[in-house]
Amino acid sequence: MRLWTACFFVIAFGACNSAVKKQEVDIRLSKDSQSVCLTGLEYAILHDLKTDTLNTEAWQSLFAVYRIPADTDMKDLQKPQPGNYIVTDTSIVFKPDTAFAKHQSYFAHFYGGPLAAGKLELVQAKTKLEGQHYKEVVFNF
Numbered sequence: 091m092r093l094w095t096a097c098f099f100v101i102a103f104g105a106c107n108s109a110v111k112k113q114e115v116d117i118r119l120s121k122d123s124q125s126v127c128l129t130g131l132e133y134a135i136l137h138d139l140k141t142d143t144l145n146t147e148a149w150q151s152l153f154a155v156y157r158i159p160a161d162t163d164m165k166d167l168q169k170p171q172p173g174n175y176i177v178t179d180t181s182i183v184f185k186p187d188t189a190f191a192k193h194q195s196y197f198a199h200f201y202g203g204p205l206a207a208g209k210l211e212l213v214q215a216k217t218k219l220e221g222q223h224y225k226e227v228v229f230n231f
Contacts, residue, residue: 115128115131115202117198117225119229124185126155126183126229127182128182128183128198129181131182136177136181136182152201153175153198153202154171154199155171155173155184155196155198156171156198157196171184173185184198191231195228195231197226198229200225
């Protein structure tokens with residue numbers, strides 16, 4: 091609840107700004123391929139997330155990593171990989187509880203796409219009656 095309140099204030103203050111700068115969200119593996127990094131979020135949002143105490147379910151509702159099943163028709167029914175989330179000054183880092191398996195594919199979803207695009211777009215997107223938007227990236231090991 092505290093996260094949504096903080097996001098509301100960030101959106102409200104950002105909507106007053108006439109020049110909205112778009113930032114591109116990027117999801118990639120770390121250099122050692124042991125974690126997944128989400129970059130491109132505004133510093134204020136990262137700071138709010140860093141000071142907030144989110145449970146695992148709340149983190150997974152924002153940014154989650156999944157294993158791609160052998161039957162790709164079942165992809166949407168996968169449970170998120172368990173792990174830890176660390177917020178730095180520039181990114182959110184997901185480190186799984188067990189290492190990523192070789193010869194296995196994973197995918198990551200970031201559900202806060204409009205936040206990264208700009209605060210004004212978030213308000214406009216909420217007025218549309220469309221499905222949930224997310225950014226997806228696939229990783230192969």
